[in-house]
Amino acid sequence: xxxxxxxxxxxxxxxxxxxxxxxxxxGDKNSAxxxxxxxxxxxxxxxxxxxxxxxxxxxxDEAPMLYIGEQVGNQEGPEVDIAVDPLEGxxxxxxGINNALAVVAVASKGNLLHAPDIYMEKLACGPQLKGxxxxxxxxxxxxxxxxQILNKSISExxxxxxxxxxxxxxxxxxxxxxxxxxxxxxxxxxxxxAPAFPESGVDLYVGSGGAPEGVLAAAALSCLGGEIQGRxxxxxxxxxxxxxxxxxxxxLKILSMxxxxxxxxxxxxxxxxxxxxxxxGVLYLPGHRAETxxxxxxxxxxxxxxxxxxxxxxxxPFLDTI
Numbered sequence: 001x002x003x004x005x006x007x008x009x010x011x012x013x014x015x016x017x018x019x020x021x022x023x024x025x026x027g028d029k030n031s032a033x034x035x036x037x038x039x040x041x042x043x044x045x046x047x048x049x050x051x052x053x054x055x056x057x058x059x060x061d062e063a064p065m066l067y068i069g070e071q072v073g074n075q076e077g078p079e080v081d082i083a084v085d086p087l088e089g090x091x092x093x094x095x096g097i098n099n100a101l102a103v104v105a106v107a108s109k110g111n112l113l114h115a116p117d118i119y120m121e122k123l124a125c126g127p128q129l130k131g132x133x134x135x136x137x138x139x140x141x142x143x144x145x146x147x148q149i150l151n152k153s154i155s156e157x158x159x160x161x162x163x164x165x166x167x168x169x170x171x172x173x174x175x176x177x178x179x180x181x182x183x184x185x186x187x188x189x190x191x192x193x194a195p196a197f198p199e200s201g202v203d204l205y206v207g208s209g210g211a212p213e214g215v216l217a218a219a220a221l222s223c224l225g226g227e228i229q230g231r232x233x234x235x236x237x238x239x240x241x242x243x244x245x246x247x248x249x250x251x252l253k254i255l256s257m258x259x260x261x262x263x264x265x266x267x268x269x270x271x272x273x274x275x276x277x278x279x280x281g282v283l284y285l286p287g288h289r290a291e292t293x294x295x296x297x298x299x300x301x302x303x304x305x306x307x308x309x310x311x312x313x314x315x316x317p318f319l320d321t322i
Contacts (some may be wrong), residue, residue, distance in 0.1 A: 005267060048076050104270075118240065145232065196221055224302075285310070289311060
């Protein structure tokens, strides 16, 4: 993929973030998600790619735009797979809570896992723990091993997990072992990325979340030098069959990074909608301006760019229509 594509993708996440930010704290997550999706789709039209959405807002009959299988881009560039989450953390925006993002991942055609919209068990870590932990091992073993590798006492280890009733057993284990726990209300992609950012203070991300978000996190961690392992959690024979139809012969196998995002180049971009652990949120300024804070990364070069952009809103008339 051409390196110039990275900056084009940031323009896509920036507009999605600007679209969603207008709905911050207004209690309407559907309108916020719709605004982000409409803005992201409109900006994709200007990008020189022949893109196919493999992770999007749903199937064609469920989502009017950015649905799985939709073609995006101006159809004049390379063929690529696209994974999108125009608003990662709909509840976060609706309630005005931190860590909502607009996210896009791009990989060469055929490299991104066609992940079904079901739960995935996850274990994510930063570069120091990459290749040294196993999702197949008991959680207690993983925690003790991580603390030893990081040269920390178990009480110094910080583990992040979604605050969900389904994680009751995980929480019991975490507390019995004695680690520090950071519960997050939403934001599965940002949660899995956190261990790769030393400033987050998070060493591990565990528990289950959406499978599509797992692939997006894998794209990010492939750029950051971290790792995520995943195992799909189909809850019915119908969901198992859907996994097989999407190319997963064994729906219950543990998936490596390579199986989720391939071993080629990946571009990942995210723009903050509300302030977060590693990105600021959309900030409205005098003079009809708004400021955005983004990150864009590339797996091939491991380059990480933070981009602060000032937007003159009257020059973005599309935002007035959403």
